[in-house]
Amino acid sequence: MAKMTMVQALNLALRQEMAKDDGVVLLGEDVGPDGGVFRVSDGLIDEYGEERVIDTPLAESAIVGMAIGMAVYGLKPVCEMQFSGFAYQAFHQLENHAARLRWRSQGRLTVPMVMRAPYGGGVRALEHHSESREAYWAHTPGLKMVIPSGPRNARALLLSAIRDPDPVIFYESKALYRAFREEVPEEEETMPIGTSQMVREGNDLTLIAYGAMLQPTLEAAAELAKDGIQAAVIDLLTIAPLDDSLMIESIRQTGRAVVVHEAPRSFGPGAEIITRLMESAFYYLEAPIQRVTGYDLIIPYFSREKLYMPDVKRILEAARATQIQ
Amino acid sequence: MPRTKIDTGHKVEYLSILDDQNKLDKELEPDISEERLLELYRTMLFGRRFDERMLNLQRQGRIGTFPPIKGQEAAQMGAVFHLRPKDWLVPAFRETAAEIWRGRSPASVLLYYNGFNEGTIIPMEQRDMPMAVPVGSQILHAVGLAYAAKYRGTDEVVMTFFGDGATSEGDFHEGLNCAAVYQAPVVFICQNNHWAISIPLQKQMHTATIAEKAQAYGMPGIQVDGNDVLAVYAAVEEACTRARNSDGPTLIECVTYRVMMHTTADDPSRYRSEEEVAVWQKKDPLPRFETYLEEKGLLDATGRDDLEDKVQQQIQEAVDAAEKQMKELGDPIYMFDHLYEQLPPYLQRQKEELEMRLQAKKKEADHG
Ligand SMILES: Cc1ncc(C[n+]2csc(CCOP(=O)(O)OP(=O)(O)O)c2C)c(N)n1
Numbered sequence: 001m002a003k004m005t006m007v008q009a010l011n012l013a014l015r016q017e018m019a020k021d022d023g024v025v026l027l028g029e030d031v032g033p034d035g036g037v038f039r040v041s042d043g044l045i046d047e048y049g050e051e052r053v054i055d056t057p058l059a060e061s062a063i064v065g066m067a068i069g070m071a072v073y074g075l076k077p078v079c080e081m082q083f084s085g086f087a088y089q090a091f092h093q094l095e096n097h098a099a100r101l102r103w104r105s106q107g108r109l110t111v112p113m114v115m116r117a118p119y120g121g122g123v124r125a126l127e128h129h130s131e132s133r134e135a136y137w138a139h140t141p142g143l144k145m146v147i148p149s150g151p152r153n154a155r156a157l158l159l160s161a162i163r164d165p166d167p168v169i170f171y172e173s174k175a176l177y178r179a180f181r182e183e184v185p186e187e188e189e190t191m192p193i194g195t196s197q198m199v200r201e202g203n204d205l206t207l208i209a210y211g212a213m214l215q216p217t218l219e220a221a222a223e224l225a226k227d228g229i230q231a232a233v234i235d236l237l238t239i240a241p242l243d244d245s246l247m248i249e250s251i252r253q254t255g256r257a258v259v260v261h262e263a264p265r266s267f268g269p270g271a272e273i274i275t276r277l278m279e280s281a282f283y284y285l286e287a288p289i290q291r292v293t294g295y296d297l298i299i300p301y302f303s304r305e306k307l308y309m310p311d312v313k314r315i316l317e318a319a320r321a322t323q324i325q
Numbered sequence: 326m327p328r329t330k331i332d333t334g335h336k337v338e339y340l341s342i343l344d345d346q347n348k349l350d351k352e353l354e355p356d357i358s359e360e361r362l363l364e365l366y367r368t369m370l371f372g373r374r375f376d377e378r379m380l381n382l383q384r385q386g387r388i389g390t391f392p393p394i395k396g397q398e399a400a401q402m403g404a405v406f407h408l409r410p411k412d413w414l415v416p417a418f419r420e421t422a423a424e425i426w427r428g429r430s431p432a433s434v435l436l437y438y439n440g441f442n443e444g445t446i447i448p449m450e451q452r453d454m455p456m457a458v459p460v461g462s463q464i465l466h467a468v469g470l471a472y473a474a475k476y477r478g479t480d481e482v483v484m485t486f487f488g489d490g491a492t493s494e495g496d497f498h499e500g501l502n503c504a505a506v507y508q509a510p511v512v513f514i515c516q517n518n519h520w521a522i523s524i525p526l527q528k529q530m531h532t533a534t535i536a537e538k539a540q541a542y543g544m545p546g547i548q549v550d551g552n553d554v555l556a557v558y559a560a561v562e563e564a565c566t567r568a569r570n571s572d573g574p575t576l577i578e579c580v581t582y583r584v585m586m587h588t589t590a591d592d593p594s595r596y597r598s599e600e601e602v603a604v605w606q607k608k609d610p611l612p613r614f615e616t617y618l619e620e621k622g623l624l625d626a627t628g629r630d631d632l633e634d635k636v637q638q639q640i641q642e643a644v645d646a647a648e649k650q651m652k653e654l655g656d657p658i659y660m661f662d663h664l665y666e667q668l669p670p671y672l673q674r675q676k677e678e679l680e681m682r683l684q685a686k687k688k689e690a691d692h693g
């Protein structure tokens with residue numbers, strides 16, 4: 001096994017699946033010789049040529065709209081949005097077509113495409129480059145919304161996303177792209193979409209996070225352990241369709257939970273998660289469920305972004321608040 | 326009915342006044358006062374030197390990522406120079422020199438690129454939109470502004486800038502079409518610098534020019550040598566006159582070149598050759614304009630040195646002012662300002678939450 005960054009692990013997933021399935025094509029802005037602005041498709045044009053690694057004109061609606069056509073035809077397009085903040089140009093293609101074609105054709109036409117997009121703050125980027133708007137896609141019936149939290153699960157989930165029979169929005173945290181390395185096996189590895197993972201066991205409290213927020217959440221759990229509080233940590237991995245079984249099981253033991261995301265608070269994923277817990281585990285709750293989120297603001301330009309983002313301290317405060325009652 | 330031919334008059338004009346060898350076409354020379362010629366030169370020089378300084382600051386970690394403008398000073402200054410204070414500027418993100426000439430303070434540019442929201446504050450008297458990062462999106466705002474200006478019975482002009490890459494976005498096509506339909510007083514300036522990050526022009530579009538796209542929408546379009554400030558000036562003058570006389574919009578393609586990286590985060594060696602860049606460096610708009618001014622007897626070595634000194638001093642003042650401001654501006658609570666006119670109660674609570682957190686932090690720092 002090689003130690004890889006998330007960028008390298010994603011590149012591996014693309015490279016291997018392109019070798020295996022000649023229906024897999026990449027399309028996006030600067031995905032060719034440039035290898036994508038984050039180098040996720042580095043070298044792929046040399047291996048698979050311009051026909052399969054397609055540098056498109058600067059038009060996001062075109063990228064997604066064409067991918068829909070390719071997918072209906074039977075290819076497996078993987079689109080890259082240069083930044084998730086520019087995917088809105090493609091919103092109507094995703095909402096009005098990608099998400100609905102199976103339904104509108106009563107199962108006859110399907111859209112097995114992936115839209116990859118870097119998301120999230122914390123990397124001192126220019127404006128429009130730091131948002132965390134997964135709720136938009138998670139809110140759309142017919143789309144799947146996946147967010148990996150490290151190199152190994154990024155590789156496995158991207159492979160599953162490409163093979164998934166339905167459209168998958170795949171958000172990649174820029175802050176995680178090169179933050180740390182993990183062992184990633186050379187041999188193929190997939191992970192089921194729609195399944196969350198228990199990454200730390202604990203009986204006193206359930207912490208739920210995903211993407212870039214998993215790391216500070218794990219750090220907070222380690223801090224809590226010093227005080228004798230054993231927190232379970234659940235990594236969502238898929239935002240939609242949301243896997244609520246693991247979290248419900250956990251909260252039935254702990255009675256307490258904190259949800260963490262960098263997306264704005266109102267109508268964010270936390271609101272849905274907490275409602276599910278309330279619906280299915282109300283009588284097990286020992287304290288109000290807390291959420292640690294971005295504020296309901298446009299993420300400020302980078303000199304102030306650190307204070308916008310949830311951090312270990314805020315997670316600890318919320319965790320301790322669940323212990324008081 | 327047999328097949329017949331419709332004559333759309335499909336021909337595109339190209340304008341160059343100072344040619345490659347810096348030979349002036351006297352007949353086409355625009356009539357610009359000496360004072361304004363020197364002012365034009367000063368602003369181009371300022372744009373160049375400020376850009377160079379920003380690159381230094383970025384390399385030293387004193388500002389964040391930014392898109393250099395080097396080589397595009399003629400395309401933007403020759404155009405924006407026609408705007409009166411009552412006209413509107415709707416920029417993309419590579420018009421730093423044009424924005425500064427309009428009144429944006431260089432210090433605010435530095436604040437912006439160092440991650441301060443205060444860097445987008447626009448002086449009350451200024452009729453400019455803030456720079457637009459989402460490619461092509463601003464083009465439609467220009468059409469709306471122009472529609473409104475026309476509706477109000479003014480002779481105001483709206484000038485919008487965008488790149489060659491932007492012409493692939495739907496917003497560009499929608500904007501041109503709407504402007505033509507409403508005969509809105511817009512001057513569309515495309516800075517065709519041959520690259521959209523790593524995508525060369527030939528991969529961006531299949532037409533020979535960008536200017537010809539104007540014809541599809543029913544408006545005049547012209548291609549000009551964008552490194553020849555006189556040509557840009559002359560073409561934009563015509564377009565502005567047209568707009569002011571209620572004769573509708575114009576598309577002007579300024580052919581120029583991005584001699585630097587796309588932004589300081591980009592590595593052009595991955596996708597283009599040094600030789601290609603070198604060819605364009607020879608067409609640098611600044612020395613071309615200098616030669617013209619020298620030949621007219623408006624500029625000599627001493628005059629140039631004086632101007633260089635003045636420009637450098639101005640830049641230093643801006644850097645000092647920005648760095649001083651950055652020390653004073655840090656308060657994170659400012660992030661809650663200006664989202665709505667009035668902060669709704671749930672946001673007020675979030676603001677208080679952050680305030681408490683900041684106070685606790687301060688206490689900790691004081692005691693620790
Ligand atoms: C809608 C949108 N898509 C993608 C980007 C990322 N991006 C920023 S600049 C750029 C290239 C722009 O090329 P062009 O319009 O030619 O302008 P130039 O950079 O050459 O000035 C891209 C792809 C963006 N900012 N907005």
Ligand SMILES: [Mg+2]
Nearest residue numbers: 488489520521
């Ligand atoms: Mg360009």
